[in-house]
Structure formats: C-alpha cells, structure tokens
Amino acid sequence: MMALVHGIPVGLGVRLRRYALLADDGVVKVLNLKEGGAFTMSSAEDMLAAL
8 A cells, every 4th residue: 555645744744745646437547656856757748648
C-alpha cells in the first residue's frame, strides 16, 4: 500500500506527498507518486501522455 501522507509534519501540519492520479469510472488507472522535490511525473504533459 502506498502512503500519500508525507512522514514529516511541516508548517501547518501533516502534508500530502505530491502525486498525480488518473481515474476512469472510479478506478485508478495511473498513480504517479513523487519522490523528492523535482517536478516530474505529475506534470500535465506526463498525465496527458498517460491517456
């Protein structure tokens, strides 16, 4: 199971990890979870390519 919650509380409390999710009729087809601070895998271009 993948956790969407970042393990370190920052600022106003617990934050979610950056992710992009593609669902079709309530079924998750693509889930891109981010590691680190780089802006990859969750960009609009990457999600459009997953369609």
